Amino acid sequence: MKLSDEELNKLITHTRKVVEEELEPLQPEIEQTNVFPEEFFDICRKNGFFGLTVPEEYGGKGLNVEQFFPVLEQICRGPGGMRMNLHHANGLDWRIMYEHGSKKLRDKWMPKLANADLYINFALTEPDCGSGADIRSTAVKKGGKWVINGEKTLISHTDIANGTYVIAVTDENKRKKGGLTAFFVETDLPGFNVEPMPHMMGCRGAGHAYLHLKDVEVDEDHVLGNVGDGLDIFMDALALSRASIGVSCLGLSQRFLELAIARAKDRVTFGKPLVKRQAIQQMIADMGTQVYALRSILWDTARQFDRGENIEMKSSMCKLHGIDTVRTVSDSCLEIFGGIGYFEDNPYGPVERMYRDARALWFEEGPRTVQRLTAARPLIENGGNIE
Ligand SMILES: Cc1cc2nc3c(=O)[nH]c(=O)nc-3n(C[C@H](O)[C@H](O)[C@H](O)COP(=O)(O)OP(=O)(O)OC[C@H]3O[C@@H](n4cnc5c(N)ncnc54)[C@H](O)[C@@H]3O)c2cc1C
Incomplete structure (x- = not known):
C-alpha cells in the first residue's frame, strides 16, 4: 500500500x-x-x-x-x-x-x-566458525526427510519464536558454490533445544539463546528455495536488513542529538548555558551533519530497493555509516551531558540505556569487516561507481 x-x-x-x-x-x-x-x-x-x-x-x-x-x-x-x-x-x-x-x-x-500470532527468527551464527560459507551445521537427506545437526549462537527472540530459518551444509565439496541450503524448522520438533544465554549489555528482552539441533527431521517442503540456494537466500535477506540496522542507528542518533541539545540549553556553567559555548555548538553541528547524511543515504537506498535494484553495496555502506554516526553522536551526547549521563535515571531521557542498546548494532547483521568487504567488492569491480 x-x-x-x-x-x-x-x-x-x-x-x-x-x-x-x-x-x-x-x-x-x-x-x-x-x-x-x-x-x-x-x-x-x-x-x-x-x-x-x-x-x-x-x-x-x-x-x-x-x-x-x-x-x-x-x-x-x-x-x-x-x-x-x-x-x-x-x-x-x-x-x-x-x-x-x-x-x-x-x-x-x-x-x-502480521499479528505476531506466530513468530520466526533467523539462525546463521555458529560458535566455532565464521558466519557464512564457513558454517558447520549439516543437513543430510535420509528417506524422505532432511536430518539437521548443528549449533547456533547469539540467536534473537528464541523465547517467542515458533519457527526458525536455519542454514546448513548439504554438500561439503561445494560450500560457497551451492553447497549450503536454507531450511524452515519448527521450534517444537524433537531434537530442537534452546539454551538461554546470559543477560546482554543492552537490548534487554530480546530473548537470546544458543540453539542445539540434534537429528532434527524436517520434510522436503521445509527447504527454502532450492537445495543449494541457502547462502544466496540468507545473504539476500541480510541486504535489506543491514539497511534497517542503519535506520536503528539513525533513530538512536537523532534522539541522542535532541537530548544533548535539551541538556545543553538547561545546564549553566560559569554563568552561561552550555549551548552558548562555541565548543558545544561545534559538537552539535557535527552530530547533526552525521545524522543528516545517514538519513539521506538510507532514504536513497530504500528507494533503490523499491525500484527492484540490488542494494547490497549501499546497505553495507548504510550500516557502516550508521555505526560511525551512532558512535560519535552517542559519545558527544554523553560528553555534553556530563556526569549525570552516566547514571540510569535523569530527567531528560535514558541516555545510559541508549548507549548500551547502541552497542549491539556493531554486530547485528554482521560486523564492520564484513560490511567493508561487501561494499568494496562492487566498488572495485565498477572502478568506484556508486550509482
Ligand atoms: C544483539 C545481537 C543479536 C544477534 N542476533 C542474531 C540472530 O538473530 N541470528 C544470527 O544468526 N546471529 C545473530 N547475532 C550474531 C551476529 O550476527 C554476530 O555477532 C556477528 O555476525 C559477528 O560474528 P561473531 O560474533 O561470531 O564475531 P567473530 O566472527 O568472532 O568476529 C569478531 C571480530 O573479528 C572480526 N573478524 C572476524 N572474521 C574476520 C576476518 N576474516 N577478517 C578480519 N576480521 C575478522 C570481526 O569483524 C569482529 O570484529 C547477534 C548478535 C548480537 C550481538
Whole structure:
C-alpha cells in the first residue's frame, strides 16, 4: 500500500507517540526481567506494528521500504530489544517465507505473522566458525526427510519464536558454490533445544539463546528455495536488513542529538548555558551533519530497493555509516551531558540505556569487516561507481 504524504506523516507521528507514551514506560521492568510483558505484544498488535511491511493480502499494511523506514526510525528511538523485535518482524521474518517458502508453509505461516500470532527468527551464527560459507551445521537427506545437526549462537527472540530459518551444509565439496541450503524448522520438533544465554549489555528482552539441533527431521517442503540456494537466500535477506540496522542507528542518533541539545540549553556553567559555548555548538553541528547524511543515504537506498535494484553495496555502506554516526553522536551526547549521563535515571531521557542498546548494532547483521568487504567488492569491480 502506498500511503499519501498526509497519511504517512500521521502514521509517523502516531508511532512516535506510542513509542514514547506506551512502550518506553515498559522498559525499566524489562531491564530487570529481560522478558517482554504481554502488554508489549498487545500494544504492538493494536497499532499494527508487527505487520507494517507485511503484504496486505496477509493482513499487514504492506508499506514499501521508502515509507517504512521513517516509521521504523520512530520505533528505533525507543528501547533496543523492542526495536530488534519489530525490525525482525517487518524484515527477515516474513520476507524469507514469502519469497522462498513452499506453498504449504506460506499458507500456514504468512497469515499469522502480521499479528505476531506466530513468530520466526533467523539462525546463521555458529560458535566455532565464521558466519557464512564457513558454517558447520549439516543437513543430510535420509528417506524422505532432511536430518539437521548443528549449533547456533547469539540467536534473537528464541523465547517467542515458533519457527526458525536455519542454514546448513548439504554438500561439503561445494560450500560457497551451492553447497549450503536454507531450511524452515519448527521450534517444537524433537531434537530442537534452546539454551538461554546470559543477560546482554543492552537490548534487554530480546530473548537470546544458543540453539542445539540434534537429528532434527524436517520434510522436503521445509527447504527454502532450492537445495543449494541457502547462502544466496540468507545473504539476500541480510541486504535489506543491514539497511534497517542503519535506520536503528539513525533513530538512536537523532534522539541522542535532541537530548544533548535539551541538556545543553538547561545546564549553566560559569554563568552561561552550555549551548552558548562555541565548543558545544561545534559538537552539535557535527552530530547533526552525521545524522543528516545517514538519513539521506538510507532514504536513497530504500528507494533503490523499491525500484527492484540490488542494494547490497549501499546497505553495507548504510550500516557502516550508521555505526560511525551512532558512535560519535552517542559519545558527544554523553560528553555534553556530563556526569549525570552516566547514571540510569535523569530527567531528560535514558541516555545510559541508549548507549548500551547502541552497542549491539556493531554486530547485528554482521560486523564492520564484513560490511567493508561487501561494499568494496562492487566498488572495485565498477572502478568506484556508486550509482
Ligand atoms: C544483539 C545481537 C543479536 C544477534 N542476533 C542474531 C540472530 O538473530 N541470528 C544470527 O544468526 N546471529 C545473530 N547475532 C550474531 C551476529 O550476527 C554476530 O555477532 C556477528 O555476525 C559477528 O560474528 P561473531 O560474533 O561470531 O564475531 P567473530 O566472527 O568472532 O568476529 C569478531 C571480530 O573479528 C572480526 N573478524 C572476524 N572474521 C574476520 C576476518 N576474516 N577478517 C578480519 N576480521 C575478522 C570481526 O569483524 C569482529 O570484529 C547477534 C548478535 C548480537 C550481538
